[in-house]
Amino acid sequence: MPQQRSTAAEPRRRDPAATQKKLLVAARREFAQSGLAGARVDEIAARAGVNKQLVYHYFGDKDALYLAVLEWVYEEIRAKERELNLAGLPPDKAIKKLIEASFDHLAAHPDFIVLLNDENRSGARHVRGSRKLAAMHSPLVDMVSKILAEGIKAGTFRKGINPVHLYISIAGLSYFFFSNTPTLSAIFGKDLSSAAAKRARRKHVVDLVMQALRP
Amino acid sequence: MPQQRSTAAEPRRRDPAATQKKLLVAARREFAQSGLAGARVDEIAARAGVNKQLVYHYFGDKDALYLAVLEWVYEEIRAKERELNLAGLPPDKAIKKLIEASFDHLAAHPDFIVLLNDENRSGARHVRGSRKLAAMHSPLVDMVSKILAEGIKAGTFRKGINPVHLYISIAGLSYFFFSNTPTLSAIFGKDLSSAAAKRARRKHVVDLVMQALRP
Amino acid sequence: MPQQRSTAAEPRRRDPAATQKKLLVAARREFAQSGLAGARVDEIAARAGVNKQLVYHYFGDKDALYLAVLEWVYEEIRAKERELNLAGLPPDKAIKKLIEASFDHLAAHPDFIVLLNDENRSGARHVRGSRKLAAMHSPLVDMVSKILAEGIKAGTFRKGINPVHLYISIAGLSYFFFSNTPTLSAIFGKDLSSAAAKRARRKHVVDLVMQALRP
Amino acid sequence: MPQQRSTAAEPRRRDPAATQKKLLVAARREFAQSGLAGARVDEIAARAGVNKQLVYHYFGDKDALYLAVLEWVYEEIRAKERELNLAGLPPDKAIKKLIEASFDHLAAHPDFIVLLNDENRSGARHVRGSRKLAAMHSPLVDMVSKILAEGIKAGTFRKGINPVHLYISIAGLSYFFFSNTPTLSAIFGKDLSSAAAKRARRKHVVDLVMQALRP
DNA sequence: AATGAATGAGTTTTCATTCAT
DNA sequence: TATGAATGAAAACTCATTCAT
Numbered sequence: 001m002p003q004q005r006s007t008a009a010e011p012r013r014r015d016p017a018a019t020q021k022k023l024l025v026a027a028r029r030e031f032a033q034s035g036l037a038g039a040r041v042d043e044i045a046a047r048a049g050v051n052k053q054l055v056y057h058y059f060g061d062k063d064a065l066y067l068a069v070l071e072w073v074y075e076e077i078r079a080k081e082r083e084l085n086l087a088g089l090p091p092d093k094a095i096k097k098l099i100e101a102s103f104d105h106l107a108a109h110p111d112f113i114v115l116l117n118d119e120n121r122s123g124a125r126h127v128r129g130s131r132k133l134a135a136m137h138s139p140l141v142d143m144v145s146k147i148l149a150e151g152i153k154a155g156t157f158r159k160g161i162n163p164v165h166l167y168i169s170i171a172g173l174s175y176f177f178f179s180n181t182p183t184l185s186a187i188f189g190k191d192l193s194s195a196a197a198k199r200a201r202r203k204h205v206v207d208l209v210m211q212a213l214r215p
Numbered sequence: 216m217p218q219q220r221s222t223a224a225e226p227r228r229r230d231p232a233a234t235q236k237k238l239l240v241a242a243r244r245e246f247a248q249s250g251l252a253g254a255r256v257d258e259i260a261a262r263a264g265v266n267k268q269l270v271y272h273y274f275g276d277k278d279a280l281y282l283a284v285l286e287w288v289y290e291e292i293r294a295k296e297r298e299l300n301l302a303g304l305p306p307d308k309a310i311k312k313l314i315e316a317s318f319d320h321l322a323a324h325p326d327f328i329v330l331l332n333d334e335n336r337s338g339a340r341h342v343r344g345s346r347k348l349a350a351m352h353s354p355l356v357d358m359v360s361k362i363l364a365e366g367i368k369a370g371t372f373r374k375g376i377n378p379v380h381l382y383i384s385i386a387g388l389s390y391f392f393f394s395n396t397p398t399l400s401a402i403f404g405k406d407l408s409s410a411a412a413k414r415a416r417r418k419h420v421v422d423l424v425m426q427a428l429r430p
Numbered sequence: 431m432p433q434q435r436s437t438a439a440e441p442r443r444r445d446p447a448a449t450q451k452k453l454l455v456a457a458r459r460e461f462a463q464s465g466l467a468g469a470r471v472d473e474i475a476a477r478a479g480v481n482k483q484l485v486y487h488y489f490g491d492k493d494a495l496y497l498a499v500l501e502w503v504y505e506e507i508r509a510k511e512r513e514l515n516l517a518g519l520p521p522d523k524a525i526k527k528l529i530e531a532s533f534d535h536l537a538a539h540p541d542f543i544v545l546l547n548d549e550n551r552s553g554a555r556h557v558r559g560s561r562k563l564a565a566m567h568s569p570l571v572d573m574v575s576k577i578l579a580e581g582i583k584a585g586t587f588r589k590g591i592n593p594v595h596l597y598i599s600i601a602g603l604s605y606f607f608f609s610n611t612p613t614l615s616a617i618f619g620k621d622l623s624s625a626a627a628k629r630a631r632r633k634h635v636v637d638l639v640m641q642a643l644r645p
Numbered sequence: 646m647p648q649q650r651s652t653a654a655e656p657r658r659r660d661p662a663a664t665q666k667k668l669l670v671a672a673r674r675e676f677a678q679s680g681l682a683g684a685r686v687d688e689i690a691a692r693a694g695v696n697k698q699l700v701y702h703y704f705g706d707k708d709a710l711y712l713a714v715l716e717w718v719y720e721e722i723r724a725k726e727r728e729l730n731l732a733g734l735p736p737d738k739a740i741k742k743l744i745e746a747s748f749d750h751l752a753a754h755p756d757f758i759v760l761l762n763d764e765n766r767s768g769a770r771h772v773r774g775s776r777k778l779a780a781m782h783s784p785l786v787d788m789v790s791k792i793l794a795e796g797i798k799a800g801t802f803r804k805g806i807n808p809v810h811l812y813i814s815i816a817g818l819s820y821f822f823f824s825n826t827p828t829l830s831a832i833f834g835k836d837l838s839s840a841a842a843k844r845a846r847r848k849h850v851v852d853l854v855m856q857a858l859r860p
Numbered sequence: 861a862a863t864g865a866a867t868g869a870g871t872t873t874t875c876a877t878t879c880a881t
Numbered sequence: 882t883a884t885g886a887a888t889g890a891a892a893a894c895t896c897a898t899t900c901a902t
Contacts, residue, residue, distance in 0.1 A: 016861070035336060038252030041897060051863050053899085062897065116398055117332040121250060124397035138402065158426070164403065165419040172391025173384055179394070180387075182339035183331055187353065188379065204380040211373070212427035229880060231886065256872060266888050271873065444901060446865065465766060467683030471893060481867050486894065546828055547762040551680060554827035568832065588856070595849040598829065599818055606817025609824070612769035613761055617783065618809065634810040641803070642857035661882070686876060696884050698878085707876065 032111035036118040091151030237263040247326035251333040306366030452478040462541035466548040521581030677756035681763040736796030803860040
């Protein structure tokens with residue numbers, strides 16, 4: 001009865017891929033909640049419902065697990081970007097779609113932000129050492145360049161805009177809102193985490209950038 | 216010779232205010248470098264050159280020390296804001312000065328950003344519990360409202376801009392650049408931490424916002 | 431050779447039950463010697479010859495370890511009581527046996543007394559929270575009631591003796607002698623810890639109670 | 646105006662005797678509540694409302710303060726004993742009065758018991774080193790001897806009773822009840838700390854000893 | 861592949877005690 | 882006499898990691 005183990009009664013036994021995925025999911029939550037230093041390997045294993053040793057077995061150590069999570073969330077963003085299909089759109093529609101997608105991704109994955117915090121504090125230590133991430137070029141800066149050029153030619157956009165900085169601006173206008181919601185809410189005495197506040201922010205961001213690009 | 220005590224011979228003996236300041240300075244560095252969870256009380260005391268127990272004597276515990284640092288950096292920003300004196304300026308000059316000051320403050324105090332990271336991750340736990348911070352209202356949102364109104368009246372600015380969100384945008388355009396310099400540099404394969412890159416960013420941010428405000 | 435593991439070569443490897451027992455033994459000694467507050471977890475681990483972390487792994491914390499020791503010594507007493515078999519004896523023999531057993535148990539386990547000191551000081555904090563101890567009813571008060579009733583009927587004992595208080599008296603007459611031997615010896619200038627002193631005390635206690643029960 | 650300091654406005658300044666007394670009172674409470682190891686010098690100073698350094702100034706160290714408390718409570722007992730005036734009473738009245746006084750003292754000063762716990766655990770380390778305590782002989786053992794002899798002569802008491810052990814028994818019958826009230830209450834599931842329980846105990850103890858002394 | 865036992869180096873915090881005024 | 886600052890040693894407890902099965 002060699003297959004007895006994989007019956008419904010004990011469905012999780014001996015499924016390495018599933019175990020690794022469970023660990024990644026748990027690690028993502030724990031790192032997002034507590035940061036790299038604050039995260040607990042014990043807690044990750046417990047959340048994943050597997051033995052702690054498997055963290056070391058599959059990932060090596062805590063840092064490597066953190067990197068694996070980073071690679072995962074970056075891959076998620078890249079996938080979104082690949083699906084945008086901005087190429088065929090008129091310039092203003094393309095930029096608008098990009099801004100909205102950028103905002104919506106952060107709204108949907110707020111943990112992305114806090115996962116990057118420790119990484120930036122440490123000078124991108126993990127990211128710079130990752131072959132996988134090095135291979136994940138974002139097509140967007142090139143895309144933004146093209147869209148800007150097209151828009152200028154069509155008279156939709158003004159000249160003199162640096163595409164890298166525009167990309168950073170688009171990201172930053174949403175990023176800062178999500179990353180600092182708690183302190184901003186406390187300081188302004190106003191709840192910025194509500195759905196209404198998010199809608200208002202989205203509208204503002206789209207509006208600000210689009211207006212800035214006018215000739 | 217009543218001032219004998221403060222001669223160079225024994226400069227640090229019996230000076231509680233100086234001891235607390237040294238601890239705050241050391242804590243600010245350590246928290247900025249390693250985050251709340253990653254910071255080591257031992258290291259803070261060592262950096263300050265004082266006995267570790269004094270952290271507990273003067274501040275209570277690690278969290279209270281962290282809050283004291285947060286209060287300090289917020290007070291620093293508020294002081295800068297008070298010195299801006301935007302009231303007398305024409306609307307466009309006022310906004311430009313605000314954007315530049317915002318950028319320059321982060322450029323001068325990059326630790327402010329990383330100090331806020333853990334605070335935001337934990338839902339502004341410390342900030343919300345602080346009486347001192349509650350009393351430190353920023354005058355800027357009101358100021359931005361007035362400037363916008365003036366600018367609209369004068370025909371310098373367009374209508375329909377939410378002052379709170381404009382303030383967040385001004386902050387965010389600089390903040391994200393500084394907070395994510397390491398990962399952005401790694402991803403773009405381009406060093407954004409250079410003086411030239413900062414100058415370019417500053418120019419872009421000012422330009423973007425000013426253009427967006429045009430009628 | 432399934433028993434190979436327990437050969438002399440590597441006798442202590444991978445034997446969690448033995449590890450816990452070693453910790454309990456060490457803790458019992460340390461708590462008896464130094465009290466709850468005075469006991470050192472480091473010292474307990476060292477005495478047990480195991481890693482300190484295992485205290486936390488197996489017992490949770492110092493207090494829980496202390497409770498485990500209390501449960502152990504109570505269980506020891508209850509086991510002794512179960513073995514007494516007073517039921518079949520004539521009333522005077524039964525009471526005499528009970529007094530002697532009570533004295534002998536304390537003589538054999540003087541640590542029982544000092545282990546209870548901190549517990550009583552703190553209002554039986556641990557004992558009251560223990561399910562195990564709640565389940566360990568002593569059969570002796572009921573037994574003493576029956577014996578007294580029988581003795582009264584047989585004319586061996588006088589009436590009007592409260593069985594609970596008699597039980598407390600039997601315990602107390604021995605307990606106080608053992609618990610306060612050092613100060614009593616110092617105050618009386620007479621060594622009460624000698625074997626002779628114990629014999630004399632035992633005789634006195636038996637005699638006192640038996641005489642007090644005469645009709 | 647040399648006496649200005651001692652006006653009502655600042656009544657406590659420069660009153661060494663009062664300061665020492667306050668420290669002793671505070672120490673007695675703290676040692677009774679937490680034991681020698683568990684007591685905190687900080688807490689004692691805080692309870693006394695004086696500076697911590699004064700503990701060291703007046704008493705030397707924590708152990709010496711503990712000894713001072715022990716000397717105090719012993720002196721209290723000796724004072725009670727001196728006031729008993731058993732000499733003129735008939736033997737049975739004398740013994741009864743002794744038992745009752747013994748019980749009543751513990752009822753009034755339950756901290757005496759717990760103060761002695763640590764002392765006994767450590768082998769009466771402090772008591773044996775104290776000249777003061779060495780000088781405080783209790784007159785009671787001699788007194789009990791005389792009373793017993795008188796009682797035997799008068800036919801009130803039986804022969805063969807060791808006066809030292811009788812004294813220990815009288816003390817122990819009350820002591821154990823008070824020292825172990827919390828655990829006994831928990832084990833018996835019956836509150837022994839009530840006034841009614843104490844009355845019942847007192848009666849039982851007097852009765853038990855008096856009956857035991859009958860010829 | 862998976863588990864629970866075990867470890868050593870740390871981490872925050874506490875505490876008795878001494879110093880300087 | 883009295884105070885608050887300062888200290889060093891140690892306390893309970895934690896944690897990433899490795900071992901044995």
